[in-house]
Amino acid sequence: MQINNIMKSLTTVIGLGFTFPAMASDTVRMVLPSWDGGKYIAYNLAHEIKTVTGRNVEFVTMETDKMWIEMDKDDGEVDIFPDLWMPNQEHNWGKYVTTNKSVVHNDAPYEGKQGFYILNNDDGIGIKDLSGDILTDLDYDNNGLSEYWPGAPSWHAPVFNKVKLKSYGLYDKFEAINQDDKAFLTTLDERARSGDALMFYWWEPDWVHAKYLLKRIDEPEYVEGCKDITDPSESDDWLNKSKFGCAFPSSEVFVVFRDDFLEDDKLGTLLKNYKVNIERLQKDILVSKESGEDLKVLAEASE
Known part of the structure; x- marks a missing residue:
């Protein structure tokens, strides 16, 4: 009897147009x-x-x-x-x-603006200037390869930046720093304090430009057709099929x-x-x- 009364009450409430909160949709x-x-x-x-x-x-x-x-x-x-x-x-x-x-x-x-930046360098540098002493300065562990950070592994930026280096003929001269962005910021701060050079992908606006001495590397101006990216999900040979020989728009x-x-x-x-x-x-x-x-x-x- 008690259960029947409760059910009747509920039916009356619903019939009168009362609604109950949908808790899941409130979040x-x-x-x-x-x-x-x-x-x-x-x-x-x-x-x-x-x-x-x-x-x-x-x-x-x-x-x-x-x-x-x-x-x-x-x-x-x-x-x-x-x-x-x-x-x-x-x-x-x-x-x-x-x-x-x-x-x-x-x-x-x-x-926003994005591209490659150089730490602890006050001179204007173009992508074609990445040779000789500059590459040596970027070889932090002296293994014959310059270091750069292409972006966090979970982002899409490393795809673009690896294609960029390939398009500029620099892919075999660099090795990527495989860190997420939080770990990389620690690396950036350490290199800034030690006065070492470092090349990395970053963007503007952002607070790092107020704290560190950074210069964006000049690249050829973006024009229609200078960028053609094959997504890694579409082909295992995405790097060779892609080109990006210009600055980000x-x-x-x-x-x-x-x-x-x-x-x-x-x-x-x-x-x-x-x-x-x-x-x-x-x-x-x-x-x-x-x-x-x-x-x-x-x-x-x-x-």
Whole structure:
């Protein structure tokens, strides 16, 4: 009898139009990038989402290729990626944004620059200058090969940068430093303190330019046709099939998210209109590095 009464009560409540909270849908899952700029944007965006929509944000870590697959699903493990660099992700962008249309992006990307940088060198260097004494200076362990960091192994940047060295005839003169970005920043700091040269992939804007003496290596200007990348997923011979004998084009950096979020007026509008305050980002990250202040707290206070 008691069970029957409970069931009748539930039926009455539902019939009157009352709804029960959908707890799982109240949580938004966002990838927390490993680099400082991406973390800052994630913390700031999560704070905005909570403030505007009341929804909680759960941070997850995931490799970029898997992230796209999960956002493509109706019930995937990821909803938002806060700092996506283009054209680095053009292969996945073409599949999930352009073709599948399961992933969308904000309307106000910020502009970024990326390329090879030299540490502890105040002179202008071109890619064709990488020979002789310069290569010797970059041979940190004196094994006959110069060292460079092409980007973290889980990123797509190493694909581009290995193709670049091959296209410039330098692939056999270098060996890659196989470190994630956190470990590499320790290496960068050690080399800066010791005064040693180091070549590495990096980007602008970022706080490292305020802390270290860095020069971006000049490369031929990007023109249509100077870049043709075969993705490693498409061919084992991707390196030989690819070319990239020019600088990166100016990058656009987006927030990308599941397309069905556009059906939520508050969340969809927030994500589509979200804009990164780059000046504040660089300032706050440097403050965090120098003073030890919590980056999350600084990002949440930024408007």
